[in-house]
Amino acid sequence: MRRLVSDTMVVAERNLVRLPRSPDLLLAFTVQPVMFVLLFVYVFGGAINTPGYSYVDFLIPGIIVQNIAFGGFVTALGLSEDLRKGLIDRFRSLPMARPAVLAGRTLADVVTNLLSVCVLVVTGLIIGFSFHAGVGEVIGGFGLLLLFGYAFSWVFALLGMLVSSPEAANSVGFIAVFPLTFISSAFVPTASMPAALRWFADVNPFTIVVNAMRSLWLGAPAGNNVWGAVVWSLVILALFAPLAVWRYRKAAGH
Amino acid sequence: MHTGQEDQTATAEPVTARAAEPAISAKGLVKTFGKVRALDGVDLEVAPGTVLGLLGPNGAGKTTAVRVLTTLLEPDSGSARVAGLDVVRDAAKLRERIGLAGQYAAVDENLTGIENLVMVGRLYGMKRSAAKARAEELLERFELDEAAKRPARTYSGGMRRRLDLAAALVAQPPVLFLDEPTTGLDPRSRLTLWATIEALVAEGTTVLLTTQYLDEADRLADRIAVIDHGRVIAEGTADELKDRVGGERLEVRLDDPERAQAAIDALAPMSDEQPTLDGDLVVLTVRRRSGAIVEAVERLTGAGIGVDDLTMRRPTLDDVFMTLTGHAAEAAEEEETTR
Incomplete structure (x- = not known):
C-alpha cells in the first residue's frame, strides 16, 4: 500500500513535470475551452432560450462538465503513446505497484482539470457569469467536478490501454464522448429536444451531473441530482478503474 | 567442535550449488498469439557472469523470449528461472533483480536525462536523494552528464540508447536483458555501446542479448543461441557456429x-x-x-x-540461416514490431 502511494506520486509527478514542456497540451487545457465558451455565449447564446437563467449562467456549469469529461483525454493519449514507445514495458518490468502507472496518470489529470476549471470559471466571471449560491455549495461544486473528472479519467485510461495509437485514442474517445456530452442538458434545456432524444438526455449521467452543478452553483432545485451525480461518478470509477488496471496487467500488446 | 575440515565442507557445498545454478534457465517455453507460435518450446541456459546472444531474424521469437523472461508475458507452458526466481510465481520479486533495455529506447522524451533516471530509481523503491545520487553516477559513466538537464527528445539515437541502458542499470541488477540494443544505431554509437556492455560483463553482470547481427553476437556473446520460428535451432560459441556455417x-x-x-x-x-x-x-x-x-x-x-x-x-547471418534452416533470414512475421 505504501508502495502504491509513493509509486503513484512518482508517476503523477512525471506527468505534471512534462506538462509545461508540451505547449500544445497546455493550449488544449486553456485556450480551447475558453474559445468554446465565447463561441457558445456569443454565437448561439442569443438564439437559445433558457427560462429562469441568463445563457451565460446556464452554459458555464454545462460547458465545465463537458470540458472536465474530456480532461482525461490526456490520459488516453499519454498511455497509448507510452504503450507504443515501450515505456509501459519498462514500468511493467520494474518492481513497482501495478496500478501506480494508471493511478499516477489519473491523479495528474485532477491537477490539470482543476487548472482548466479555474480558467473557465474566471472566463465566465469576466463575461457575466455569477454564482447564486453559498460558499459551501460553490466549493462542493468544485469537488463534484473533480470527482466526476477523475472517474472519467479512468474511462480514458481504459481506452488508452485498448487502442493501438494516440490517433486512434483521439478519434474513438471523441466519437464516444462528444455526442454523450451534447445530448444532455449541458448546452440547451432538454425540453427543446425531440421526444426520443429528450428521453436519452434526461437519463444521461452528464445531464445529472450538469443539473447537480446548476443546483450547487445557481441554486436550481436540487432534487436527487447532487447525490445522483456522486453515485454516477463512483459507479464509473468502480467499473472502469479495475478494468483499466486489468488491461494494464495484460497489456503492452505482444 | 569446529574443525577446519568441517568448515571447508560446510561452506563448499552451497558455493558449488550456487555456481551450478544458471543465472537464466528456460525449459520448453511456449507462447502463442492466435495462430502464431511465437515460442515453440524454447530451452535456454546462461551461466552467471556470461553473455548469451539470442540471434535470429525479425519475428523469430527473440523479443517474446525476452518478454517472458522479464515477467512481461506469461508463457502458455514451460518454465523459466532467472536469478534463482521463477518468472511466473516469483514475478514481483524477480523484477527487483533484472534490468531491461529495449529496442525502442523506452525513456520519457519530455523528461530530462536525470529526471528519467531519478523516476526509475524511485520506482525501484529508492529514496529521492539516493535515486538522484545513483542517477548522477550513471549519467557520468555513460557520458551523459553534460546533457543531463536536457529533455531526452533532444538526444541523438545513441544517447537515447545509453540513457535507456542506464535506466536498466539503476538498481544494479545481476541479470540484464538487452533487446536489440544497437538496432538502428550508427557504427560509432554501436562501438561505444558494445564497450559499455563489455564493461558490465567484466563486473559480473549476466547478460541476455538479442540481435540480428552476427558480428554483434560474435563480439559480445560467450555463447550464441540461434532462434527461428520460435525454436532454438543451434547453440554454441561463435566459433562453433561459424564452423557450421562454413x-x-x-x-x-x-x-x-x-x-x-x-x-x-x-x-x-x-x-x-x-x-x-x-x-x-x-x-x-x-x-x-x-x-x-x-x-x-x-x-x-x-x-x-x-x-x-x-x-x-x-559469412553473414543469412549464411547462418541458409546453412542451419535452409531458408533465408527474410523479415518474417511482424511480431517484433507490433506492440
Missing part, C-alpha cells in the same frame, strides 16, 4: 553466364562443397581465404572463362 564465400560474376557450369567445374577443387549457382553468381565456400582470389582467377582464365567481377565476403 568459411569465406567467394562470389564470381562471369562475362558470359552461359559458361556457369564450366566455371563451377573449374572452381570445384577449391572447396569442400560443390559450388552453386545463385542467379548469375557462382558461389563457393573456400577452404582458405589467402590466395583464393588469385587462384580463382587463374583457374577461370586457364579454362578460358572471362570474369566480370569477383568478391570475397565473410
